Amino acid sequence: MALLADDGVARRRKMLMYARYSALFRLLAPCPRTKLPISGWTLDRKGLGLLNRYIPLILLGVLLNAAAQLVLKKGMTDIGHFSFSMDNLLPIGMKVILNPFVVLGVVFYVVSLAVWLMVLSRVDVSYAYPLLSVGYIVAALAGKYFFNEPLGLMRWAGIIIICIGVFLITRSA
Helix, strand or coil: CHHHHHHHHHHHHHHHHHHCCCHHHHHHCCCCEEECCCCCCEEECCCCCHHHHHHHHHHHHHHHHHHHHHHHHHHHHHHCCCCCCHHHHHHHHHHHHHCHHHHHHHHHHHHHHHHHHHHHCCCCHHHHHHHHHHHHHHHHHHHHHHHCCCCCHHHHHHHHHHHHHHHHHHHCC
């Protein structure tokens, strides 16, 4: 009888050990169901709330996207105001292409796109896409901090509403 009890405990420990692979492995696991090496055991992402394990990957994509916006803003602020005309096309185009902040912003966008493609291969779009709104919050706060942009009462109210929406979406997983 004691042998059977120990076997049950050992099986549970084994299951937990396999369920707690490194965070990176769990984030990058391509399938929605993870088979465990214990016969008959599977982890269902919806049944155990494992969909929320992708939030760090989603936030990485969102933060890279927001960082790209901020770096591009810095680059274009350095270039300054210009008018669109055929005379300005080449000189302004060269300033934009040679500006390190603009180049860095484009790199951030490319990496953000790669991360977002990983997210979409693992998570329902109805769950992931609304979480992009976190980028609005980051951009608004960073714009206030780095560029002294106004952040009035209406913008704060919008940020609070976005936060509530994001909370509700993550709870629905």
